[in-house]
Amino acid sequence: GAVVSQHPSWVICKSGTSVKIECRSLDFQATTMFWYRQFPKQSLMLMATSNEGSKATYEQGVEKDKFLINHASLTLSTLTVTSAHPEDSSFYICSARFGADRRSPLHFGNGTRLTVT
Amino acid sequence: DQQVKQNSPSLSVQEGRISILNCDYTNSMFDYFLWYKKYPAEGPTFLISISSIKDKNEDGRFTVFLNKSAKHLSLHIVPSQPGDSAVYFCAASSWAETSGSRLTFGEGTQLTVNP
Numbered sequence: 006g007a008v009v010s011q012h013p014s015w016v017i018c019k020s021g022t023s024v025k026i027e028c029r030s031l032d033f034q035a036t037t038m039f040w041y042r043q044f045p046k047q048s049l050m051l052m053a054t055s056n057e058g059s060k061a062t063y064e065q066g067v068e069k070d071k072f073l074i075n076h077a078s079l080t081l082s083t084l085t086v087t088s089a090h091p092e093d094s095s096f097y098i099c100s101a102r103f104g105a106d107r108r109s110p111l112h113f114g115n116g117t118r119l120t121v122t
Numbered sequence: 123d124q125q126v127k128q129n130s131p132s133l134s135v136q137e138g139r140i141s142i143l144n145c146d147y148t149n150s151m152f153d154y155f156l157w158y159k160k161y162p163a164e165g166p167t168f169l170i171s172i173s174s175i176k177d178k179n180e181d182g183r184f185t186v187f188l189n190k191s192a193k194h195l196s197l198h199i200v201p202s203q204p205g206d207s208a209v210y211f212c213a214a215s216s217w218a219e220t221s222g223s224r225l226t227f228g229e230g231t232q233l234t235v236n237p
Contacts, residue, residue, distance in 0.1 A: 011165070039225075046131065048124075048227040049166070049211065098165050108154055108173070108215070111225060113165030 008032055009101050011114025018089055018121055026084045026117045028099030034079035035101035039111065040072075043096040052097075055082040089121040125149045126214050128228035136236055141199040143231050145212030148193065152214035152226075157186060157197045160209045160230070169210075170197070202235045209233070 008031040018024050028038055036057045041049040053074050054062040061074035071093075073085040082101075086093055096118050100111040126147045135141045143157075153174040158166035172179040172186045172195070179186050185198045199206055212228040 009165070014163070041227075046229070048126070048229045051224060051226070054224075100165070108171070110156060110168035110171065113158075113167070115163065115165045118163075 009099065009112045009114040011099050011117055013117055014115060015118040016120070018119070020090055020121055021088055023085055023087045024089055024119060026086075026097055026099070026119075028082045028084070028101070028114055030080045030101045030103075030112075033101075033103050035082075035103075036079060038076060038082040038099055038101045040074065040082075040084050041098045041100065043098065043116075049098060052084075057082075086119065089119070091121045094119055094121045124229075125152075126212055126226050126228040128210075128212055128231050130231050131229070132232040132234070134234045134236065135202050137204055138201045141197075141202045141206065141233055141235065143197040143199075143210050143212075143233065145195050145197075145228050146193060147195075147214050149214070149216065149226070150193070151216040153217075154215040155186070155188060155195050156213045156215070156225070157184075158211045158213060158227075159206075160211060166211055199233075202233075204235045204237050207233055207235050 010029045012027045038055040040052045043049045052067045055074045055076040057076045063069045076082040098116040100113040102109050156171040157169040159169050160166040170181050170184045170186050172188050177188050188195045209230040209232050211230045213225045
């Protein structure tokens with residue numbers, strides 16, 4: 006079945022540094038990938054929609070200069086948290102849709118636990 | 123504004139019994155609903171879905187019911203098994219010309235099935 010791989014699974018970084026998270030669709034091509042963020046005991050919040058070959062579409066309230074998204078190929082999207090601060094500590098999850106039909110379920114990566122000290 | 127709400131943060135049932143997880147939504151533009159299951163330190167996995175033109179969809183032990191007038195859906199698991207213990211997320215989909223298809227998630231319900 007469709008598999009989405011996310012790396013790293015966890016990362017600890019110092020305040021002010023940048024962290025890159027990779028999301029790969031392993032056995033299918035994904036023209037669109039989605040980046041979510043989850044705080045403890047809260048729902049997954051959509052941060053942005055990553056479109057291959059074009060700019061990402063950010064949700065209201067998400068700083069595009071802070072959360073840089075690059076979708077360079079049909080199998081890879083990256084999220085870079087720039088100048089990270091402790092409040093950016095969270096669980097980040099990417100997902101991709103297998104197939105063009107919007108009703109095809111999203112397949113999720115295993116997430117990245119980011120801790121900023 | 124939480125458009126998809128799961129009011130029960132946790133649910134505990136005995137093995138073999140029925141588990142019923144509930145979800146309410148406010149946006150009448152939602153026309154497709156999904157349930158995802160999530161284990162700790164893993165991403166959510168798709169479980170079952172239902173279109174707004176239906177009121178029931180069944181897949182093995184899992185059945186989803188949709189009540190459009192009440193803007194309510196529920197997931198029934200019967201019989202419940204210890205391996206079903208996980209967080210269950212309800213999600214709703216709508217289509218917008220500007221942003222395409224988006225999924226809005228509820229807060230999740232932690233299901234614990236006791237042996």
